[in-house]
Amino acid sequence: xxxxxxxxxxxxxxxxxxxxxxxxxxxxxxxxxxxxxxxxxxxxxxxxxxxxxxxxxxxxxxxxxxxxxxxxxxxxxxxxxxxxxxxxxxxxxxxxxxxxxxxxxxxxxxxxxxxxxxxxxxxxxxxxxxxxxxxxxxxxxxxxxxxxxxxxxxxxxxxxxxxxxxxxxxxxxxxxxxxxxxxxxxxxxxxxxxxxxxxxxxxxxxxxxxxxxxxxxxxxxxxxxxxxxxxxxxxxxxxxxxxxxxxxxxxxxxxxxxxxxxxxxxxxxxxxxxxxxxxxxxxxxxxxxxxxxxxxxxxxxxxxxxxxxxxxxxxxxxxxxxxxxxxxxxxxxxxxxxxxxxxxxxxxxxxxxxxxxxxxxxxxxxxxxxxxxxxxxxxxxxxxxxxxxxxxxxxxxxxxxxxxxxxxxxxxxxxxxxxxx
Numbered sequence: 001x002x003x004x005x006x007x008x009x010x011x012x013x014x015x016x017x018x019x020x021x022x023x024x025x026x027x028x029x030x031x032x033x034x035x036x037x038x039x040x041x042x043x044x045x046x047x048x049x050x051x052x053x054x055x056x057x058x059x060x061x062x063x064x065x066x067x068x069x070x071x072x073x074x075x076x077x078x079x080x081x082x083x084x085x086x087x088x089x090x091x092x093x094x095x096x097x098x099x100x101x102x103x104x105x106x107x108x109x110x111x112x113x114x115x116x117x118x119x120x121x122x123x124x125x126x127x128x129x130x131x132x133x134x135x136x137x138x139x140x141x142x143x144x145x146x147x148x149x150x151x152x153x154x155x156x157x158x159x160x161x162x163x164x165x166x167x168x169x170x171x172x173x174x175x176x177x178x179x180x181x182x183x184x185x186x187x188x189x190x191x192x193x194x195x196x197x198x199x200x201x202x203x204x205x206x207x208x209x210x211x212x213x214x215x216x217x218x219x220x221x222x223x224x225x226x227x228x229x230x231x232x233x234x235x236x237x238x239x240x241x242x243x244x245x246x247x248x249x250x251x252x253x254x255x256x257x258x259x260x261x262x263x264x265x266x267x268x269x270x271x272x273x274x275x276x277x278x279x280x281x282x283x284x285x286x287x288x289x290x291x292x293x294x295x296x297x298x299x300x301x302x303x304x305x306x307x308x309x310x311x312x313x314x315x316x317x318x319x320x321x322x323x324x325x326x327x328x329x330x331x332x333x334x335x336x337x338x339x340x341x342x343x344x345x346x347x348x349x350x351x352x353x354x355x356x357x358x359x360x361x362x363x364x365x366x367x368x369x370x371x372x373x374x375x376x377x378x379x380x381x382x383x384x385x386x387x388x389x390x391x392x393x394x395x396x397x398x399x400x401x402x403x404x405x406x407x408x409x410x411x412x413x414x415x416x417x418x419x420x421x
Contacts (some may be wrong), residue, residue, distance in 0.1 A: 001156075002156065002259070002294070003028075003030075004027050004028065004158045004159070004353075004357060004363070005027070005028040005030070005108065005119070005144075005156075005158045005159075006018075006022055006027050006028070006030075006157060006158065006159045006160075006161060006353070007030050007031075007145075007147050007155055007157035007159070007161070008030070008032065008034045008160075008161045008163055009032050009135035009138075009147060009160065009161065009162050009163060009164045009170060009348060010031075010032075010033060010034075010135075010162070010163035010164035010165060010325075011031050011032075011033035011035075011059040011122070011129050011131075012118070012163060012165060012325060012326075012342070012391075013027065013040075013108075013114070013117065013118060013325070013342055013343060013346075014163045014324045014325040014342035014343060014345055014346045015031055015161070015163035015325075015346075015347035016034075016118065016122065016129075017056060017057065017060045017061070017121065017343055017347070018058045018060070018161060018163070018345075018349060018350055019031050019060065019125055019128060019129075020061050020062065020065075020121065020124070020125070021060035021346065021347065021350035021354075022228070022350055022353065022354075023125075023128070024060075024062065024354060025221070025350075025354050027226050028092060028132075029128060030128055030130065030134040030155070030157075031128055031129045031134060032073045032130050032135060032147070032149070032155075033129065033130065033131050033132075033288040034132070034133065034134035034135070034150075034164070035398065036131055036132045038122060038131070039115065039119070039129055039246055042301065042303050044253075045113065045114060045189065045191050045251075045253040045301075045337040046111050046112065046114065046224065046226040046253040047111070047112055047114050047117075047336065047340075048108060048109050048110070048111055048112075048210075048340075049073065049108045049110055049111075049112050049339070049340060049343075050109045050334040050337075050340050051079065051106065051109070052334075052340045052341070052343070052344045053104045053339065053340035053343045053373070054109075054110075054346070055339075055344075056344050056345065056346060056347035057343060057345035058071060058106065058348060059347045059350075059351075061120075061121070061130070061357060062071055062073055062124065062182060062345055063122055064092040064239055064240075065123055065124070065154055065239075066125070067239065067258050068120055068235055068236070068239040068241065069112070069117060069120050070103070070206075070229075071229055071230045071235040071238075071239075072111050072112070072113070072116050072120070072229065072230060072235050072245075073110040073111060073112045073226055073227070073228075073229055074111035074112070074225075074226065074227050074229060075125055075227060075229050076099055076100045076101075076102070076103050076105075076110050077100070077101040077103070078099045078110050078208045079095050079097065079098060079099045079100050079208065080095060080096075080097040080099065080109075080209070081095065081096055081097065081208075081209040081210070082094065082097075082207045082209070082210045082211075083095075083206075083209050083210070083418070084212050084214065084392075085211060085213045085214070086213065086214055086215075086229050086420070087213050087214065087216060087219075087221070087285060087286045087287065087290075088287045088291065088410070089211070089213060089287045089418050089419060090409070090412060091271045091292070091412075091415065091418060092214070092411075093253045093407075093409050094406055096111065096210075096314070100285060101113075102302070102347050103195065103229070105133065111224065111225075111226050113228070113232075113247050114228050114244060114339070114409070115151075115247055116245055116247050118230050118293060119184070119243055119245055119246055119285050119404065120241070123241050123243065123318065124244070125403055126410075127348075128375075131301050132155035133149050133151070133153075134149055134150040134151075134167065134169075135147055135148070135162070136148055136150050136169050136170075136172055137149075137169070137170070137173055138162070138170050138173065138174065138321050139223055140319040140320050141320070141417065142239065142400065143158075143320075144156055144157055144158045144159070144287070145157060145159065145160040145319070145321050145326070146259070147156075147160050148235060150389075151310075152237070153234075156232055158219040158320065158363065159320050159321075159353070159363055159367070160321045160322075161318065161324060161329050161349065162174075162319075162321065162324070162328075163323070163324045163325050163327055164323065164325045164327050165166055165326045165327055166180060166308060166323070166327070166330040167324045167414070168326075168327035169324070169330075169397050170321070170323075170327070171327050173330060174321060175313050175316070175328070177311070177313065177314060177325070178310065178311045178312070178313050178328070179311065180308035180309060180310050181308060181309050181310075181311055182260070182306065182308060183307045183308060183309050183386065183389060184259060184260040184263050184305060185257055185259060185260060185307045185333055185362065185389060186255065186257070186258055186259075186260060186262075186263035186305065186306055186307060187255050187304070187305045187307055187333065188255065188256040188258070188275065188278070188279050188300045188302070188303070188305075188405065189253070189254070189256075189259055189299070189300050189301075189302070189304075190253075190254050190255070190276070190279065190293070190297040190301055190303075190325060191248055191253055191254075191293065191297065191301040191303065192251060192254065192294075192296050192297045192298065193250075193251055193252075193298070194225055194226075194227070194249070194250040194251050194252055194254045195217040195249075196248065196296060201252060201288075201289070201292055201293060201296065202223075202225055202414065203289060203386045203418065203419045203420070204231040205418050205419070205420060206330075206419075207225060207227075208225075209224070209418075210222070210224040211224070211418075212222055212392060213286060213290060213324070213391060215283075215285070215286055216285060216392045217258075217259075218258070218259050219256065219258045219259075219262070220255075220257040220258075220392050220393075221254070221255075221256055221257075221283060221286055222255045223252055223253065223254040223290065224248075224252070224253055224295055224319035225250065225251070225252055225253075226251050226252075226253055228250060231248065232245035232248055233245055233248055237242070252293050252298075254290075254293045254294065255333070256279055256282065256283065257307070257389070257392070259393070260280065262282070263306075264304065266276050270304070272299050272300055272301075272302045272303075273305070275302050275304055276294070276297060276299050276302045279294050279296050279302065280295060287419070289408065291417055293353075297373070305340045307332045307333070307389070308326060308330050308332075309330065309331055309332060309385070309386045310329040310330050310331060310378075310379070310380055310382050312379040312382075313328075313375075314341065314359070314368060315368045316371050318364050318367055318368040319364070319370065320363065320364070320367070320369070322340060322349070322367045322370065322371060324342060324343075324345040324346060324349065324374075325342030325345055325346075326342065326392075328378070328380050329341065329374075329378040329379060329381070329382055330382075331381060331382040331385040331386070332386060332388075333385070333387045334385050334388035334389045335345045335381070335384055335385045335388050337384070338385070338386060339379070340383075341381050344374075344377070348373060348374060349367075349374075350407045352366040352367070352370040353367075353370075356408070360382050368416075381416050407411060
């Protein structure tokens with residue numbers, strides 16, 4: 001396997017996950033990242049890691065790094081919920097997730113901080129990840145491929161894996177009919193320290209809940225808490241990881257979903273302060289608890305994202321170049337499957353490449369099998385995420401009245417308010 005070289009464009013979660021798996025089985029792997037440093041920009045906050053994501057990480061990461069990851073996820077001992085409410089936190093419906101006091105059942109989803117997970121996955125790859133290398137073009141040949149960079153340099157490899165995100169230049173070149181569709185929605189994301197002045201900003205009844213509050217004018221507000229099972233700095237030290245964890249305190253991750261016509265104009269030129277003020281203005285008719293998350297947010301952590309959804313390739317040629325994650329199947333955050341699907345990609349591609357080499361089969365056969373299997377589950381998740389985003393945007397005034405007023409009113413007769421202690 002040492003004779004098989006794999007060049008990965010993109011040091012996000014899927015790229016690093018794949019790199020670990022292939023290195024453990026003897027492939028020659030190099031990762032190329034356009035950012036100049038590991039934490040040069042915000043790359044999201046908390047993610048819900050489900051059974052697929054957990055299985056992929058367990059398969060690909062060295063055992064000690066997988067244990068470190070589990071130590072820095074959220075506690076799983078209590079029952080969890082996903083609640084849909086109106087903008088005043090009147091409950092419409094909820095989904096219940098059974099807890100796991102042992103923390104060992106890897107079928108139980110758990111929260112993870114994306115930056116912390118990425119820092120863990122960079123461990124052991126210090127001489128394999130090359131920053132400041134923006135991939136701009138790939139050329140295929142019968143026995144490999146060539147990856148070209150913005151600085152004029154290039155490398156040759158047996159296989160090139162494009163994991164360079166939603167704005168992938170390689171997808172634009174090699175899958176030109178697959179530019180993601182505009183969902184006509186924007187997201188504004190932020191992070192707020194959970195405990196301030198000795199008090200949690202999240203009411204006790206909501207501490208293990210993810211909440212989507214449906215608001216007026218087709219706006220929505222999502223939040224959940226990121227509570228670390230073990231303080232990251234303690235866990236990193238215990239597992240012998242010298243790097244400093246990027247996040248050290250529990251926090252509230254929040255997001256505002258709004259129609260394209262309500263999004264900030266020319267938002268690319270907005271400062272973080274301007275974007276946060278805009279977020280404060282458009283949430284003034286939401287519950288005070290939700291307003292407090294925005295009012296007390298970390299200014300530098302505020303960002304805006306245009307929500308996009310991938311188009312499935314009508315034809316996907318099999319070559320020595322393939323794709324993973326958001327580079328090929330970006331999806332709205334509704335459903336929380338984007339990150340898990342990317343990790344699943346990494347584990348599947350690693351499995352296919354490793355099996356091909358062991359069995360003496362052509363690498364193209366492995367890549368073709370991967371693309372076929374991945375397309376089946378990934379674009380199903382894209383479709384589901386798009387449908388859920390649409391359901392959260394109510395246009396019909398009668399349905400809106402029933403969902404936003406009637407149901408929460410009926411439920412409030414027998415249930416305590418979600419904000420009660």
